Amino acid sequence: MNSIPCVIMRGGTSRGPFIRMKDLPSDQAQQADILLSLMGSGHALQIDGIGGGDPLTSKVAIVERSSHPDADVDYLFAQVDVVNKRVDFNPNCGNMLSAVGPYAIETGLVEPQDGTTVVKVHNLNTQRLIECHVPTPGKQVQYEGSVTISGVPGSAAGIQLSFLDIMGSKTGQLLPTGNACDEIEGVEVSCIDAATPIMLLRAESVGLTGHEAPAELDNNAALLTRLETLRREAGRRMGMGDVSQSVLPKVVLISEAEAASHTLNVRYFVPHRCHKAIAVTGAMAVAAAINVPGSVANHMAISTQKLSAGQLLSQITLEHPSGSIELTAEYRQQNAFDLARVSLIRTARKIMSGQIFYATPLKVAGNHAIETVD
Structure with a gap:
Protein backbone atom coordinates (compact mmCIF):
# COMPACT_ATOMS: atom_id res chain seq x y z
CA MET A 1 0.00 0.00 0.00
CA ILE A 159 -17.24 32.02 1.48
CA GLN A 160 -17.82 34.34 -1.46
CA LEU A 161 -16.81 32.95 -4.84
CA SER A 162 -16.46 35.27 -7.81
CA PHE A 163 -15.97 33.54 -11.16
CA LEU A 164 -14.35 35.78 -13.76
CA ASP A 165 -15.03 35.71 -17.50
CA ILE A 166 -16.79 32.35 -17.52
CA MET A 167 -18.12 32.45 -21.09
CA GLY A 168 -16.82 29.76 -23.43
CA SER A 169 -15.04 27.85 -20.68
CA LYS A 170 -14.73 24.66 -22.76
CA THR A 171 -15.72 25.48 -26.32
CA GLY A 172 -14.52 29.08 -26.51
CA GLN A 173 -18.01 30.40 -27.21
CA LEU A 174 -21.04 31.29 -25.10
CA LEU A 175 -23.22 29.83 -27.89
CA PRO A 176 -21.16 26.93 -29.28
CA THR A 177 -23.74 26.04 -31.95
CA GLY A 178 -24.00 29.66 -33.03
CA ASN A 179 -27.67 29.73 -32.01
CA ALA A 180 -29.52 30.77 -28.86
CA CYS A 181 -32.01 27.99 -29.54
CA ASP A 182 -31.68 24.76 -31.54
CA GLU A 183 -34.09 21.95 -32.30
CA ILE A 184 -32.95 18.37 -31.71
CA GLU A 185 -35.41 15.60 -32.60
CA GLY A 186 -38.32 17.99 -32.22
CA VAL A 187 -37.19 19.40 -28.86
CA GLU A 188 -36.10 23.01 -28.45
CA VAL A 189 -32.80 23.23 -26.56
CA SER A 190 -30.27 25.92 -25.75
CA CYS A 191 -26.61 24.94 -25.78
CA ILE A 192 -24.73 27.29 -23.46
CA ASP A 193 -21.08 27.32 -22.40
CA ALA A 194 -20.58 29.50 -19.32
CA ALA A 195 -18.51 27.97 -16.49
CA THR A 196 -19.56 24.59 -17.90
CA PRO A 197 -21.30 23.46 -21.11
CA ILE A 198 -24.98 22.66 -20.68
CA MET A 199 -27.92 21.60 -22.80
CA LEU A 200 -30.99 23.35 -21.44
CA LEU A 201 -34.60 22.45 -22.26
CA ARG A 202 -38.10 22.89 -20.90
CA ALA A 203 -39.20 19.99 -18.70
CA GLU A 204 -42.60 19.92 -20.41
CA SER A 205 -40.92 19.21 -23.75
CA VAL A 206 -40.05 15.71 -22.46
CA GLY A 207 -43.37 15.14 -20.68
CA LEU A 208 -42.42 16.36 -17.19
CA THR A 209 -43.57 19.08 -14.82
CA GLY A 210 -39.98 19.81 -13.81
CA HIS A 211 -40.83 19.46 -10.12
CA GLU A 212 -40.28 15.70 -9.90
CA ALA A 213 -37.98 14.40 -7.15
CA PRO A 214 -34.50 13.27 -8.22
CA ALA A 215 -35.25 9.64 -7.29
CA GLU A 216 -38.29 9.63 -9.57
CA LEU A 217 -36.24 10.98 -12.46
CA ASP A 218 -33.40 8.53 -11.81
CA ASN A 219 -35.86 5.63 -12.01
CA ASN A 220 -37.33 6.81 -15.32
CA ALA A 221 -35.23 4.73 -17.72
CA ALA A 222 -37.06 5.98 -20.82
CA LEU A 223 -36.43 9.58 -19.80
CA LEU A 224 -32.72 9.01 -19.15
CA THR A 225 -32.32 7.33 -22.53
CA ARG A 226 -34.13 10.20 -24.23
CA LEU A 227 -32.02 12.84 -22.48
CA GLU A 228 -28.81 11.00 -23.31
CA THR A 229 -29.74 10.88 -27.00
CA LEU A 230 -30.38 14.62 -26.98
CA ARG A 231 -27.20 15.29 -24.96
CA ARG A 232 -24.95 13.38 -27.36
CA GLU A 233 -26.31 15.25 -30.35
CA ALA A 234 -25.99 18.56 -28.48
CA GLY A 235 -22.36 17.72 -27.69
CA ARG A 236 -21.69 17.01 -31.36
CA ARG A 237 -23.27 20.29 -32.43
CA MET A 238 -21.28 22.15 -29.75
CA GLY A 239 -18.07 20.92 -31.36
CA MET A 240 -17.29 18.55 -28.49
CA GLY A 241 -17.31 15.41 -30.64
CA ASP A 242 -18.48 12.08 -29.22
CA VAL A 243 -19.49 12.84 -25.60
CA SER A 244 -20.74 9.35 -24.77
CA GLN A 245 -17.77 8.82 -22.41
CA SER A 246 -17.79 12.36 -21.01
CA VAL A 247 -19.94 14.00 -18.33
CA LEU A 248 -20.12 17.14 -20.50
CA PRO A 249 -22.35 18.74 -21.58
CA LYS A 250 -24.69 18.54 -18.58
CA VAL A 251 -28.46 18.44 -19.02
CA VAL A 252 -30.70 21.01 -17.33
CA LEU A 253 -34.50 20.83 -17.27
CA ILE A 254 -36.24 24.11 -16.47
CA SER A 255 -39.78 24.94 -15.41
CA GLU A 256 -41.67 27.77 -13.76
CA ALA A 257 -40.57 28.50 -10.20
CA GLU A 258 -43.05 27.89 -7.40
CA ALA A 259 -41.95 30.88 -5.32
CA ALA A 260 -42.76 34.30 -6.77
CA SER A 261 -39.33 35.59 -5.72
CA HIS A 262 -37.47 32.84 -7.60
CA THR A 263 -36.46 33.06 -11.24
CA LEU A 264 -36.67 29.47 -12.52
CA ASN A 265 -36.96 25.92 -11.24
CA VAL A 266 -34.25 23.50 -12.38
CA ARG A 267 -33.39 19.81 -12.46
CA TYR A 268 -29.69 19.27 -13.21
CA PHE A 269 -28.23 15.95 -14.42
CA VAL A 270 -24.62 14.84 -13.79
CA PRO A 271 -25.26 13.62 -16.50
CA HIS A 272 -27.10 10.31 -15.94
CA ARG A 273 -28.46 10.99 -12.48
CA CYS A 274 -30.37 13.99 -11.21
CA HIS A 275 -28.38 16.23 -8.86
CA LYS A 276 -30.03 16.54 -5.45
CA ALA A 277 -29.38 20.28 -5.68
CA ILE A 278 -27.48 21.93 -8.55
CA ALA A 279 -23.82 22.29 -9.35
CA VAL A 280 -22.40 25.79 -8.89
CA THR A 281 -21.06 25.80 -12.44
CA GLY A 282 -24.41 24.58 -13.75
CA ALA A 283 -26.22 27.33 -11.87
CA MET A 284 -23.90 29.93 -13.42
CA ALA A 285 -24.55 28.54 -16.90
CA VAL A 286 -28.31 28.79 -16.34
CA ALA A 287 -27.89 32.34 -15.02
CA ALA A 288 -26.02 33.27 -18.19
CA ALA A 289 -28.67 31.58 -20.35
CA ILE A 290 -31.47 33.58 -18.75
CA ASN A 291 -29.97 36.77 -20.14
CA VAL A 292 -29.27 35.46 -23.67
CA PRO A 293 -31.99 36.78 -25.99
CA GLY A 294 -33.89 33.95 -27.64
CA SER A 295 -32.69 31.14 -25.37
CA VAL A 296 -35.13 28.66 -23.85
CA ALA A 297 -34.40 30.10 -20.39
CA ASN A 298 -34.81 33.68 -21.61
CA HIS A 299 -38.18 32.88 -23.17
CA MET A 300 -39.41 31.24 -19.96
CA ALA A 301 -38.19 34.09 -17.75
CA ILE A 302 -39.99 36.59 -19.97
CA SER A 303 -43.18 34.52 -20.18
CA THR A 304 -43.29 34.22 -16.39
CA GLN A 305 -42.60 37.97 -16.05
CA LYS A 306 -39.28 37.53 -14.23
CA LEU A 307 -37.73 39.99 -16.67
CA SER A 308 -38.70 42.11 -19.63
CA ALA A 309 -37.45 41.63 -23.16
CA GLY A 310 -34.05 43.28 -23.56
CA GLN A 311 -33.51 43.47 -19.81
CA LEU A 312 -30.50 41.94 -18.03
CA LEU A 313 -31.28 40.22 -14.76
CA SER A 314 -28.43 40.61 -12.25
CA GLN A 315 -29.99 38.93 -9.20
CA ILE A 316 -31.01 35.36 -10.03
CA THR A 317 -32.49 32.71 -7.74
CA LEU A 318 -32.85 29.14 -8.97
CA GLU A 319 -35.08 26.58 -7.28
CA HIS A 320 -33.72 23.04 -7.09
CA PRO A 321 -34.72 19.81 -5.29
CA SER A 322 -33.05 20.83 -2.00
CA GLY A 323 -34.03 24.49 -1.94
CA SER A 324 -32.55 27.38 -3.89
CA ILE A 325 -29.30 29.09 -4.91
CA GLU A 326 -28.75 32.83 -5.35
CA LEU A 327 -26.33 34.33 -7.88
CA THR A 328 -25.24 37.81 -8.89
CA ALA A 329 -24.29 38.40 -12.53
CA GLU A 330 -22.23 41.44 -13.54
CA TYR A 331 -22.07 42.51 -17.19
CA ARG A 332 -19.82 44.97 -18.99
CA GLN A 333 -21.78 47.80 -20.64
CA GLN A 334 -25.06 45.91 -20.14
CA ASN A 335 -24.08 43.44 -22.85
CA ALA A 336 -25.55 39.94 -22.49
CA PHE A 337 -22.54 38.56 -24.37
CA ASP A 338 -19.95 40.22 -22.11
CA LEU A 339 -20.42 38.61 -18.71
CA ALA A 340 -17.67 39.89 -16.42
CA ARG A 341 -18.27 37.82 -13.29
CA VAL A 342 -20.79 35.70 -11.42
CA SER A 343 -20.69 35.63 -7.62
CA LEU A 344 -22.35 33.50 -4.97
CA ILE A 345 -21.94 32.41 -1.38
CA ARG A 346 -20.95 28.85 -0.44
CA THR A 347 -19.68 27.17 2.71
Whole structure:
Protein backbone atom coordinates (compact mmCIF):
# COMPACT_ATOMS: atom_id res chain seq x y z
CA MET A 1 0.00 0.00 0.00
CA ASN A 2 1.10 3.55 -0.80
CA SER A 3 -0.05 6.77 0.84
CA ILE A 4 -0.11 10.52 0.24
CA PRO A 5 -1.14 13.47 2.43
CA CYS A 6 -4.82 14.28 2.20
CA VAL A 7 -7.46 16.57 3.67
CA ILE A 8 -11.07 15.48 3.28
CA MET A 9 -13.33 18.50 2.97
CA ARG A 10 -16.90 19.36 2.22
CA GLY A 11 -17.16 22.08 -0.38
CA GLY A 12 -20.70 23.35 -0.89
CA THR A 13 -22.91 20.32 -1.54
CA SER A 14 -19.99 18.04 -2.49
CA ARG A 15 -17.31 16.19 -0.56
CA GLY A 16 -13.98 14.59 -1.35
CA PRO A 17 -10.23 14.43 -0.79
CA PHE A 18 -8.00 17.44 -1.40
CA ILE A 19 -4.45 16.54 -2.37
CA ARG A 20 -1.34 18.31 -3.65
CA MET A 21 -0.35 17.93 -7.28
CA LYS A 22 3.26 17.43 -6.18
CA ASP A 23 2.26 14.22 -4.39
CA LEU A 24 0.91 12.65 -7.60
CA PRO A 25 2.77 11.34 -10.67
CA SER A 26 2.86 13.74 -13.61
CA ASP A 27 1.26 11.21 -15.95
CA GLN A 28 -2.54 11.70 -15.89
CA ALA A 29 -3.29 8.03 -16.55
CA GLN A 30 -1.28 7.12 -13.44
CA GLN A 31 -3.09 9.85 -11.53
CA ALA A 32 -6.39 8.30 -12.61
CA ASP A 33 -5.37 4.87 -11.32
CA ILE A 34 -4.53 6.35 -7.91
CA LEU A 35 -7.81 8.26 -7.71
CA LEU A 36 -9.82 5.17 -8.66
CA SER A 37 -8.14 3.22 -5.89
CA LEU A 38 -8.44 5.78 -3.13
CA MET A 39 -12.11 6.42 -3.94
CA GLY A 40 -12.93 2.69 -4.22
CA SER A 41 -14.49 2.94 -7.68
CA GLY A 42 -15.64 -0.20 -9.44
CA HIS A 43 -18.16 -0.98 -6.69
CA ALA A 44 -21.56 0.69 -6.27
CA LEU A 45 -20.82 1.49 -2.62
CA GLN A 46 -17.14 2.29 -3.24
CA ILE A 47 -16.65 -0.01 -0.28
CA ASP A 48 -12.86 -0.21 -0.69
CA GLY A 49 -12.29 3.54 -0.64
CA ILE A 50 -13.61 6.82 0.70
CA GLY A 51 -16.18 7.55 -2.02
CA GLY A 52 -19.76 7.72 -0.85
CA GLY A 53 -21.41 5.78 -3.67
CA ASP A 54 -22.75 8.98 -5.24
CA PRO A 55 -21.30 11.36 -7.87
CA LEU A 56 -21.49 14.20 -5.33
CA THR A 57 -19.15 12.35 -2.98
CA SER A 58 -16.87 10.85 -5.62
CA LYS A 59 -14.90 13.98 -6.44
CA VAL A 60 -11.25 14.93 -6.00
CA ALA A 61 -9.61 18.36 -5.81
CA ILE A 62 -5.95 18.56 -6.79
CA VAL A 63 -4.27 21.81 -5.72
CA GLU A 64 -0.79 23.28 -6.12
CA ARG A 65 1.07 26.59 -6.19
CA SER A 66 0.35 28.41 -9.41
CA SER A 67 2.74 29.79 -12.00
CA HIS A 68 -0.08 31.94 -13.39
CA PRO A 69 0.77 35.62 -12.82
CA ASP A 70 -2.71 36.43 -11.50
CA ALA A 71 -3.28 33.36 -9.32
CA ASP A 72 -2.09 31.94 -6.01
CA VAL A 73 -2.96 28.30 -6.62
CA ASP A 74 -3.94 25.95 -9.44
CA TYR A 75 -7.02 23.76 -9.00
CA LEU A 76 -7.63 20.62 -11.04
CA PHE A 77 -10.97 18.90 -10.50
CA ALA A 78 -11.48 15.18 -11.14
CA GLN A 79 -14.88 13.48 -11.33
CA VAL A 80 -14.36 9.84 -10.36
CA ASP A 81 -17.00 7.46 -11.68
CA VAL A 82 -18.59 5.42 -8.91
CA VAL A 83 -19.18 2.12 -10.74
CA ASN A 84 -16.98 2.36 -13.83
CA LYS A 85 -13.20 2.59 -13.84
CA ARG A 86 -13.17 6.07 -15.28
CA VAL A 87 -11.90 9.47 -14.19
CA ASP A 88 -13.01 12.60 -16.03
CA PHE A 89 -10.67 15.60 -15.80
CA ASN A 90 -12.76 17.68 -18.22
CA PRO A 91 -15.53 19.14 -16.03
CA ASN A 92 -15.29 21.72 -13.30
CA CYS A 93 -16.89 21.72 -9.85
CA GLY A 94 -17.73 25.00 -8.17
CA ASN A 95 -18.87 23.29 -5.00
CA MET A 96 -15.52 21.61 -4.41
CA LEU A 97 -13.94 24.93 -5.31
CA SER A 98 -15.60 26.38 -2.21
CA ALA A 99 -13.03 24.51 -0.11
CA VAL A 100 -9.96 25.26 -2.26
CA GLY A 101 -9.35 28.59 -0.52
CA PRO A 102 -9.51 27.14 3.01
CA TYR A 103 -7.36 24.19 1.93
CA ALA A 104 -4.73 26.46 0.38
CA ILE A 105 -4.53 28.46 3.60
CA GLU A 106 -4.51 25.40 5.87
CA THR A 107 -1.66 23.79 3.92
CA GLY A 108 0.50 26.92 3.75
CA LEU A 109 0.04 27.58 0.03
CA VAL A 110 -1.45 31.00 0.82
CA GLU A 111 -0.60 33.24 3.77
CA PRO A 112 -3.73 34.20 5.73
CA GLN A 113 -4.66 37.81 6.41
CA ASP A 114 -6.47 39.08 9.48
CA GLY A 115 -10.18 39.32 8.65
CA THR A 116 -10.62 38.02 5.10
CA THR A 117 -8.11 36.30 2.85
CA VAL A 118 -8.66 36.48 -0.90
CA VAL A 119 -7.32 33.33 -2.56
CA LYS A 120 -6.95 33.68 -6.33
CA VAL A 121 -7.50 30.34 -8.02
CA HIS A 122 -6.55 29.28 -11.54
CA ASN A 123 -8.89 26.50 -12.64
CA LEU A 124 -6.93 24.09 -14.85
CA ASN A 125 -10.14 22.48 -16.14
CA THR A 126 -11.41 25.71 -17.66
CA GLN A 127 -8.31 27.99 -17.64
CA ARG A 128 -10.42 30.58 -15.79
CA LEU A 129 -9.76 32.61 -12.63
CA ILE A 130 -11.84 32.63 -9.45
CA GLU A 131 -11.56 34.81 -6.37
CA CYS A 132 -12.33 33.03 -3.09
CA HIS A 133 -13.02 35.34 -0.16
CA VAL A 134 -12.29 33.21 2.92
CA PRO A 135 -13.10 34.47 6.44
CA THR A 136 -9.85 34.37 8.47
CA PRO A 137 -10.29 36.29 11.73
CA GLY A 138 -7.02 36.22 13.69
CA LYS A 139 -5.40 34.72 10.55
CA GLN A 140 -7.23 31.42 11.12
CA VAL A 141 -9.73 29.86 8.72
CA GLN A 142 -13.19 30.22 10.18
CA TYR A 143 -15.54 27.35 9.41
CA GLU A 144 -18.32 28.01 11.90
CA GLY A 145 -20.91 30.62 11.11
CA SER A 146 -24.57 31.41 10.45
CA VAL A 147 -24.73 30.97 6.66
CA THR A 148 -26.95 28.17 5.39
CA ILE A 149 -27.01 26.73 1.87
CA SER A 150 -29.63 24.39 0.47
CA GLY A 151 -28.54 20.75 0.43
CA VAL A 152 -26.24 21.03 3.47
CA PRO A 153 -27.44 20.56 7.06
CA GLY A 154 -26.66 23.20 9.67
CA SER A 155 -24.80 26.45 9.12
CA ALA A 156 -21.21 27.55 8.51
CA ALA A 157 -19.11 30.60 7.63
CA GLY A 158 -19.86 32.09 4.24
CA ILE A 159 -17.24 32.02 1.48
CA GLN A 160 -17.82 34.34 -1.46
CA LEU A 161 -16.81 32.95 -4.84
CA SER A 162 -16.46 35.27 -7.81
CA PHE A 163 -15.97 33.54 -11.16
CA LEU A 164 -14.35 35.78 -13.76
CA ASP A 165 -15.03 35.71 -17.50
CA ILE A 166 -16.79 32.35 -17.52
CA MET A 167 -18.12 32.45 -21.09
CA GLY A 168 -16.82 29.76 -23.43
CA SER A 169 -15.04 27.85 -20.68
CA LYS A 170 -14.73 24.66 -22.76
CA THR A 171 -15.72 25.48 -26.32
CA GLY A 172 -14.52 29.08 -26.51
CA GLN A 173 -18.01 30.40 -27.21
CA LEU A 174 -21.04 31.29 -25.10
CA LEU A 175 -23.22 29.83 -27.89
CA PRO A 176 -21.16 26.93 -29.28
CA THR A 177 -23.74 26.04 -31.95
CA GLY A 178 -24.00 29.66 -33.03
CA ASN A 179 -27.67 29.73 -32.01
CA ALA A 180 -29.52 30.77 -28.86
CA CYS A 181 -32.01 27.99 -29.54
CA ASP A 182 -31.68 24.76 -31.54
CA GLU A 183 -34.09 21.95 -32.30
CA ILE A 184 -32.95 18.37 -31.71
CA GLU A 185 -35.41 15.60 -32.60
CA GLY A 186 -38.32 17.99 -32.22
CA VAL A 187 -37.19 19.40 -28.86
CA GLU A 188 -36.10 23.01 -28.45
CA VAL A 189 -32.80 23.23 -26.56
CA SER A 190 -30.27 25.92 -25.75
CA CYS A 191 -26.61 24.94 -25.78
CA ILE A 192 -24.73 27.29 -23.46
CA ASP A 193 -21.08 27.32 -22.40
CA ALA A 194 -20.58 29.50 -19.32
CA ALA A 195 -18.51 27.97 -16.49
CA THR A 196 -19.56 24.59 -17.90
CA PRO A 197 -21.30 23.46 -21.11
CA ILE A 198 -24.98 22.66 -20.68
CA MET A 199 -27.92 21.60 -22.80
CA LEU A 200 -30.99 23.35 -21.44
CA LEU A 201 -34.60 22.45 -22.26
CA ARG A 202 -38.10 22.89 -20.90
CA ALA A 203 -39.20 19.99 -18.70
CA GLU A 204 -42.60 19.92 -20.41
CA SER A 205 -40.92 19.21 -23.75
CA VAL A 206 -40.05 15.71 -22.46
CA GLY A 207 -43.37 15.14 -20.68
CA LEU A 208 -42.42 16.36 -17.19
CA THR A 209 -43.57 19.08 -14.82
CA GLY A 210 -39.98 19.81 -13.81
CA HIS A 211 -40.83 19.46 -10.12
CA GLU A 212 -40.28 15.70 -9.90
CA ALA A 213 -37.98 14.40 -7.15
CA PRO A 214 -34.50 13.27 -8.22
CA ALA A 215 -35.25 9.64 -7.29
CA GLU A 216 -38.29 9.63 -9.57
CA LEU A 217 -36.24 10.98 -12.46
CA ASP A 218 -33.40 8.53 -11.81
CA ASN A 219 -35.86 5.63 -12.01
CA ASN A 220 -37.33 6.81 -15.32
CA ALA A 221 -35.23 4.73 -17.72
CA ALA A 222 -37.06 5.98 -20.82
CA LEU A 223 -36.43 9.58 -19.80
CA LEU A 224 -32.72 9.01 -19.15
CA THR A 225 -32.32 7.33 -22.53
CA ARG A 226 -34.13 10.20 -24.23
CA LEU A 227 -32.02 12.84 -22.48
CA GLU A 228 -28.81 11.00 -23.31
CA THR A 229 -29.74 10.88 -27.00
CA LEU A 230 -30.38 14.62 -26.98
CA ARG A 231 -27.20 15.29 -24.96
CA ARG A 232 -24.95 13.38 -27.36
CA GLU A 233 -26.31 15.25 -30.35
CA ALA A 234 -25.99 18.56 -28.48
CA GLY A 235 -22.36 17.72 -27.69
CA ARG A 236 -21.69 17.01 -31.36
CA ARG A 237 -23.27 20.29 -32.43
CA MET A 238 -21.28 22.15 -29.75
CA GLY A 239 -18.07 20.92 -31.36
CA MET A 240 -17.29 18.55 -28.49
CA GLY A 241 -17.31 15.41 -30.64
CA ASP A 242 -18.48 12.08 -29.22
CA VAL A 243 -19.49 12.84 -25.60
CA SER A 244 -20.74 9.35 -24.77
CA GLN A 245 -17.77 8.82 -22.41
CA SER A 246 -17.79 12.36 -21.01
CA VAL A 247 -19.94 14.00 -18.33
CA LEU A 248 -20.12 17.14 -20.50
CA PRO A 249 -22.35 18.74 -21.58
CA LYS A 250 -24.69 18.54 -18.58
CA VAL A 251 -28.46 18.44 -19.02
CA VAL A 252 -30.70 21.01 -17.33
CA LEU A 253 -34.50 20.83 -17.27
CA ILE A 254 -36.24 24.11 -16.47
CA SER A 255 -39.78 24.94 -15.41
CA GLU A 256 -41.67 27.77 -13.76
CA ALA A 257 -40.57 28.50 -10.20
CA GLU A 258 -43.05 27.89 -7.40
CA ALA A 259 -41.95 30.88 -5.32
CA ALA A 260 -42.76 34.30 -6.77
CA SER A 261 -39.33 35.59 -5.72
CA HIS A 262 -37.47 32.84 -7.60
CA THR A 263 -36.46 33.06 -11.24
CA LEU A 264 -36.67 29.47 -12.52
CA ASN A 265 -36.96 25.92 -11.24
CA VAL A 266 -34.25 23.50 -12.38
CA ARG A 267 -33.39 19.81 -12.46
CA TYR A 268 -29.69 19.27 -13.21
CA PHE A 269 -28.23 15.95 -14.42
CA VAL A 270 -24.62 14.84 -13.79
CA PRO A 271 -25.26 13.62 -16.50
CA HIS A 272 -27.10 10.31 -15.94
CA ARG A 273 -28.46 10.99 -12.48
CA CYS A 274 -30.37 13.99 -11.21
CA HIS A 275 -28.38 16.23 -8.86
CA LYS A 276 -30.03 16.54 -5.45
CA ALA A 277 -29.38 20.28 -5.68
CA ILE A 278 -27.48 21.93 -8.55
CA ALA A 279 -23.82 22.29 -9.35
CA VAL A 280 -22.40 25.79 -8.89
CA THR A 281 -21.06 25.80 -12.44
CA GLY A 282 -24.41 24.58 -13.75
CA ALA A 283 -26.22 27.33 -11.87
CA MET A 284 -23.90 29.93 -13.42
CA ALA A 285 -24.55 28.54 -16.90
CA VAL A 286 -28.31 28.79 -16.34
CA ALA A 287 -27.89 32.34 -15.02
CA ALA A 288 -26.02 33.27 -18.19
CA ALA A 289 -28.67 31.58 -20.35
CA ILE A 290 -31.47 33.58 -18.75
CA ASN A 291 -29.97 36.77 -20.14
CA VAL A 292 -29.27 35.46 -23.67
CA PRO A 293 -31.99 36.78 -25.99
CA GLY A 294 -33.89 33.95 -27.64
CA SER A 295 -32.69 31.14 -25.37
CA VAL A 296 -35.13 28.66 -23.85
CA ALA A 297 -34.40 30.10 -20.39
CA ASN A 298 -34.81 33.68 -21.61
CA HIS A 299 -38.18 32.88 -23.17
CA MET A 300 -39.41 31.24 -19.96
CA ALA A 301 -38.19 34.09 -17.75
CA ILE A 302 -39.99 36.59 -19.97
CA SER A 303 -43.18 34.52 -20.18
CA THR A 304 -43.29 34.22 -16.39
CA GLN A 305 -42.60 37.97 -16.05
CA LYS A 306 -39.28 37.53 -14.23
CA LEU A 307 -37.73 39.99 -16.67
CA SER A 308 -38.70 42.11 -19.63
CA ALA A 309 -37.45 41.63 -23.16
CA GLY A 310 -34.05 43.28 -23.56
CA GLN A 311 -33.51 43.47 -19.81
CA LEU A 312 -30.50 41.94 -18.03
CA LEU A 313 -31.28 40.22 -14.76
CA SER A 314 -28.43 40.61 -12.25
CA GLN A 315 -29.99 38.93 -9.20
CA ILE A 316 -31.01 35.36 -10.03
CA THR A 317 -32.49 32.71 -7.74
CA LEU A 318 -32.85 29.14 -8.97
CA GLU A 319 -35.08 26.58 -7.28
CA HIS A 320 -33.72 23.04 -7.09
CA PRO A 321 -34.72 19.81 -5.29
CA SER A 322 -33.05 20.83 -2.00
CA GLY A 323 -34.03 24.49 -1.94
CA SER A 324 -32.55 27.38 -3.89
CA ILE A 325 -29.30 29.09 -4.91
CA GLU A 326 -28.75 32.83 -5.35
CA LEU A 327 -26.33 34.33 -7.88
CA THR A 328 -25.24 37.81 -8.89
CA ALA A 329 -24.29 38.40 -12.53
CA GLU A 330 -22.23 41.44 -13.54
CA TYR A 331 -22.07 42.51 -17.19
CA ARG A 332 -19.82 44.97 -18.99
CA GLN A 333 -21.78 47.80 -20.64
CA GLN A 334 -25.06 45.91 -20.14
CA ASN A 335 -24.08 43.44 -22.85
CA ALA A 336 -25.55 39.94 -22.49
CA PHE A 337 -22.54 38.56 -24.37
CA ASP A 338 -19.95 40.22 -22.11
CA LEU A 339 -20.42 38.61 -18.71
CA ALA A 340 -17.67 39.89 -16.42
CA ARG A 341 -18.27 37.82 -13.29
CA VAL A 342 -20.79 35.70 -11.42
CA SER A 343 -20.69 35.63 -7.62
CA LEU A 344 -22.35 33.50 -4.97
CA ILE A 345 -21.94 32.41 -1.38
CA ARG A 346 -20.95 28.85 -0.44
CA THR A 347 -19.68 27.17 2.71
CA ALA A 348 -17.01 24.57 3.43
CA ARG A 349 -15.81 22.37 6.27
CA LYS A 350 -12.62 20.49 7.04
CA ILE A 351 -13.50 16.91 7.97
CA MET A 352 -10.17 15.15 8.45
CA SER A 353 -6.48 15.50 7.75
CA GLY A 354 -3.89 12.75 7.43
CA GLN A 355 -2.60 10.10 5.02
CA ILE A 356 -4.78 8.39 2.46
CA PHE A 357 -3.83 4.93 1.21
CA TYR A 358 -4.19 3.48 -2.26
CA ALA A 359 -3.36 0.17 -3.86
CA THR A 360 -0.94 -0.31 -6.74
CA PRO A 361 -2.77 -1.94 -9.69
CA LEU A 362 -1.78 -5.55 -10.25
CA LYS A 363 -3.20 -5.73 -13.76
CA VAL A 364 -3.67 -2.95 -16.25
CA ALA A 365 -6.05 -2.68 -19.21
CA GLY A 366 -5.39 0.48 -21.15
CA ASN A 367 -4.86 3.15 -18.54
CA HIS A 368 -6.96 1.76 -15.71
CA ALA A 369 -6.68 -0.99 -13.17
CA ILE A 370 -8.87 -4.08 -13.43
CA GLU A 371 -10.91 -5.09 -10.43
CA THR A 372 -13.56 -7.77 -10.01
CA VAL A 373 -16.84 -6.37 -8.70
CA ASP A 374 -19.42 -8.49 -6.93
